[in-house]
Amino acid sequence: MPIIKILPHAEYCPQGAEISAPAGTSICEALLDNKINIEHACDMSCACTTCHVIVREGYQSLNDAEEEEEDLLDRAWGLEPQSRLSCQAILAQKDVTVEIPKYSLNHAKENH
Template sequence: MPIIKILPHPEYCPQGTEIQALPGTTICEALLDHEIEIEHACDMSCACTTCHVIVRQGLSSLNEATEEEEDLLDKAWGLEPQSRLSCQARLAKEDLTIEIPRYTINHAREHH
């Protein structure tokens, strides 16, 4: 089972942590399953950028980004070459290190 190392984020994961998830699970699903409440305003339907993450290690093990995902990522705050929408990035067998950007472009956040 791959391990996802989450780098510290002041709101979602202040100390950083490591979680395990089954291959085929999306990064977003894995985070939510472990009570890391990453934003996902479109309910994981690839229609926004609130679940944007930066994959610092293990990017090549993930499924390829679709054209639709890449088009949306162009609108994400803090876009980097290793950026993915966590609702679309499916785990394989390799461990990952991810960073959750400090900000999103979501103007109507829930649960806050």
């Protein structure tokens, strides 16, 4: 199983973390399954940008982004070339390192 290394984030993962998840799992699902409560206002339906992550290592091992995801990413805070919506980024067999941006563009944060 691939390992996801999450860089420290003041709210979601202050110490950083390393978790494992089966290949074929989205990064968002893996985070939520491991009690890292990343925002996902659209319930992982690729309709917002609240689950935006920056893939610092292992980007090429993920599935390709679809056009709908790329269009949404244009609205994400802190967009970088290796940005993905974690609900759409599917793990393969390689380890990845992700950073959760400091902010998201969620106007009404919910407790999922």
